Amino acid sequence: MVITTSKWKILNKYDFELLPGEPQQMPDGDYSYYQYLNKRWQETGKNVLCQEFLLSPHKRSKNANDLIVAEPFGGCGVFSIAIQHLLKPMHHFIGELDEDCVRQLYFCTSSYPGVTVHQEDAHERLGVLPADIYVCDFPFFTLIKHSEQNMWVKEMERMVSHEPEAIIITDGSSCRWHFTANNLKKRGYDVNHHRESYAKVFDKYFKEKYNYRVTAVAYHGTCFYIKIQPARLYLDKIAIKHIPAGVGINGLRPQ
Numbered sequence: 001m002v003i004t005t006s007k008w009k010i011l012n013k014y015d016f017e018l019l020p021g022e023p024q025q026m027p028d029g030d031y032s033y034y035q036y037l038n039k040r041w042q043e044t045g046k047n048v049l050c051q052e053f054l055l056s057p058h059k060r061s062k063n064a065n066d067l068i069v070a071e072p073f074g075g076c077g078v079f080s081i082a083i084q085h086l087l088k089p090m091h092h093f094i095g096e097l098d099e100d101c102v103r104q105l106y107f108c109t110s111s112y113p114g115v116t117v118h119q120e121d122a123h124e125r126l127g128v129l130p131a132d133i134y135v136c137d138f139p140f141f142t143l144i145k146h147s148e149q150n151m152w153v154k155e156m157e158r159m160v161s162h163e164p165e166a167i168i169i170t171d172g173s174s175c176r177w178h179f180t181a182n183n184l185k186k187r188g189y190d191v192n193h194h195r196e197s198y199a200k201v202f203d204k205y206f207k208e209k210y211n212y213r214v215t216a217v218a219y220h221g222t223c224f225y226i227k228i229q230p231a232r233l234y235l236d237k238i239a240i241k242h243i244p245a246g247v248g249i250n251g252l253r254p255q
């Protein structure tokens with residue numbers, strides 16, 4: 001049987017090849033990443049641009065590369081390939097629940113040394129192993145769900161227990177921000193119509209609960225990508241990048 005893959009460029013530079021696959025529903029109710037890549041790949045391009053902004057400062061020098069990255073929601077491996085090129089980690093542990101995605105992850109990372117792919121449930125495995133950087137492209141995460149429904153709390157506690165240098169969190173609150181902002185205001189959070197106000201609210205919550213601070217945020221119309229770091233690494237300012245509509249093609253481009 002001949003399998004036809006599709007070919008892409010990530011960040012206009014890095015080759016990415018995708019096996020055909022179908023989205024499956026996951027136990028929490030969302031769909032595996034094929035749902036997105038088959039239908040809304042332009043959004044993924046903006047997501048990768050966000051990751052580039054947040055990850056680039058963490059690259060090690062050639063002589064001191066001991067970096068361990070954990071990526072619990074591997075999806076189809078778009079972020080994985082970006083991480084490989086941006087950070088060149090010594091070890092890169094990738095988890096994912098969906099079978100088609102796991103097959104794709106093995107396929108697209110096979111030529112990168114130091115990558116380990118596991119089919120596993122992040123509810124059980126996320127934060128069990130120590131890492132310097134956790135890149136958590138959560139299927140569902142918002143401050144309201146985390147603080148009121150305990151969503152991803154035990155996983156966050158496990159990660160923080162290893163005192164990682166950075167945790168990157170995907171938070172869906174940017175989508176329909178004006179509704180979310182009202183919901184946050186009703187709960188007493190100090191947000192306004194600027195999406196950037198979310199960074200400060202998130203920072204206050206994470207400082208009090210985990211002694212981690214928001215050091216950088218990249219966002220576009222549907223997602224925030226929030227980097228938290230140990231409070232001792234906070235430099236009095238949150239670095240912010242907005243990815244506007246229409247530039248996603250610079251993050252992911254079909255060939």
Ligand SMILES: C[S@@+](CC[C@H](N)C(=O)[O-])C[C@H]1O[C@@H](n2cnc3c(N)ncnc32)[C@H](O)[C@@H]1O
Nearest residue numbers: 032033073074075076077078079097121122137
């Ligand atoms: C936002 S997507 C990740 C996309 C990925 N960053 C990429 O570049 O392709 C989230 C992924 O998490 C997976 N997922 C959902 N719940 C999970 C769980 N409990 N454990 C592990 N993976 C899960 C989904 O199958 C989905 O592919």
